[in-house]
Amino acid sequence: MTSKKIISLGVLLIGVLAFPAFGMNVTMQPLYTDARFQPVDAFHAGCDQDTQFSWEGTDKNVSEIHLVMRYNPADITISRVVNSDTTPADYKIEYDTVTFDISNPTLSAQSTPLFNISFKSSTGVTSSEWLIDTWSYAVSNGKHISLNETLPMAFAQVPECDPDVIAPSVSLVYPKDPTARVSLDQSFVFEIKDTGKGIDPSSVQILLDGQLYTADMVNLQRKGDYLTFYPQNWLGVNKKINLKISIGDKQVYGWPNTTAESFQFQTATGLVLEDNIDPMTLRKMARWASKLFGSSEECTALQGFYVSSDVGLQGTVTSIMQKLACDTGDLAGLVPSTDTHGAAPDQTKGLTFVSVFAALGRILFGIALILKFHYMASYKKHKRLAELYKKN
Numbered sequence: 001m002t003s004k005k006i007i008s009l010g011v012l013l014i015g016v017l018a019f020p021a022f023g024m025n026v027t028m029q030p031l032y033t034d035a036r037f038q039p040v041d042a043f044h045a046g047c048d049q050d051t052q053f054s055w056e057g058t059d060k061n062v063s064e065i066h067l068v069m070r071y072n073p074a075d076i077t078i079s080r081v082v083n084s085d086t087t088p089a090d091y092k093i094e095y096d097t098v099t100f101d102i103s104n105p106t107l108s109a110q111s112t113p114l115f116n117i118s119f120k121s122s123t124g125v126t127s128s129e130w131l132i133d134t135w136s137y138a139v140s141n142g143k144h145i146s147l148n149e150t151l152p153m154a155f156a157q158v159p160e161c162d163p164d165v166i167a168p169s170v171s172l173v174y175p176k177d178p179t180a181r182v183s184l185d186q187s188f189v190f191e192i193k194d195t196g197k198g199i200d201p202s203s204v205q206i207l208l209d210g211q212l213y214t215a216d217m218v219n220l221q222r223k224g225d226y227l228t229f230y231p232q233n234w235l236g237v238n239k240k241i242n243l244k245i246s247i248g249d250k251q252v253y254g255w256p257n258t259t260a261e262s263f264q265f266q267t268a269t270g271l272v273l274e275d276n277i278d279p280m281t282l283r284k285m286a287r288w289a290s291k292l293f294g295s296s297e298e299c300t301a302l303q304g305f306y307v308s309s310d311v312g313l314q315g316t317v318t319s320i321m322q323k324l325a326c327d328t329g330d331l332a333g334l335v336p337s338t339d340t341h342g343a344a345p346d347q348t349k350g351l352t353f354v355s356v357f358a359a360l361g362r363i364l365f366g367i368a369l370i371l372k373f374h375y376m377a378s379y380k381k382h383k384r385l386a387e388l389y390k391k392n
Contacts, residue, residue: 047161164196203248299326
């Protein structure tokens with residue numbers, strides 16, 4: 001295991017160095033990443049290890065500790081030593097020996113951490129030992145107390161040295177304001193990340209008001225770190241909806257790390273939509289609609305109507321042609337209609353009235369014709385959409 005380990009307080013001590021005289025004890029305890037990764041009562045062969053050495057005893061008058069610790073360099077390779085804040089030590093690492101000198105240590109009544117040793121073991125090792133030789137001693141009230149003991153270490157073969165223990169993260173990207181009301185065909189976008197082994201695609205699940213969506217459904221679409229969720233049915237009007245998303249990573253040894261996040265939204269107020277088309281179909285039709293265009297006959301008819309219209313109506317006709325993707329590049333060169341009522345000013349009052357109604361009739365006719373063309377264009381679009389939907 002690497003140095004960034006979490007101390008597992010329930011781990012079995014695999015080696016205790018005991019000194020009955022004067023009630024002094026030095027203990028050694030492995031520091032494991034997580035109790036999930038078995039076995040927890042042995043070092044893991046071929047892996048980075050962290051080991052904590054502590055002093056235990058009731059004698060607080062210890063003024064000096066000198067430890068000469070020998071090890072087998074064929075079994076382990078020391079990578080670093082970390083001192084305790086309360087008992088800083090001077091140390092020296094040699095080929096097969098680590099020497100510690102601690103002056104005036106601040107010892108507690110029960111247990112005081114002395115230092116941590118990080119090392120990497122050989123792949124095939126099954127057992128090894130730390131030997132505190134006869135040159136080791138402690139000084140208490142001016143008396144030198146010899147320390148001499150062997151501390152065994154047991155190793156187990158494991159499938160993985162550095163398991164992933166960090167859970168993936170989930171954050172809501174869209175809608176940007178989760179407190180605002182959402183539409184009845186609302187889609188949701190999440191950012192999902194994992195800094196370790198990556199997210200398991202099959203682990204993604206969304207629970208929306210009791211309806212479960214899994215990763216193999218078309219409603220969940222993932223691209224990189226982003227996941228888009230399209231609800232299958234219309235959301236209820238003016239209703240609170242609950243959404244829960246859960247994901248897991250690809251960690252196998254010990255089981256995956258999982259994350260679950262819950263969100264609550266308020267839907268929009270408005271008319272209840274008829275349930276004759278689901279939101280997924282509507283979204284498909286909307287994507288196809290951008291690819292539809294008017295036929296050459298439709299565009300020619302609209303161009304002819306543009307020529308016969310006065311200036312006030314030509315803007316509307318141009319807008320319709322643009323919506324149908326008709327070519328409007330040549331419209332500027334066409335001559336607009338200059339047809340006006342030809343009644344002379346000195347004509348009778350009755351004829352003047354006829355002239356007014358005639359002009360009004362032409363305007364109403366023009367509006368009706370525009371509406372007809374607009375209806376024809378819309379009808380043709382919907383007809384094509386229906387055909388595309390049936391084919392796909």
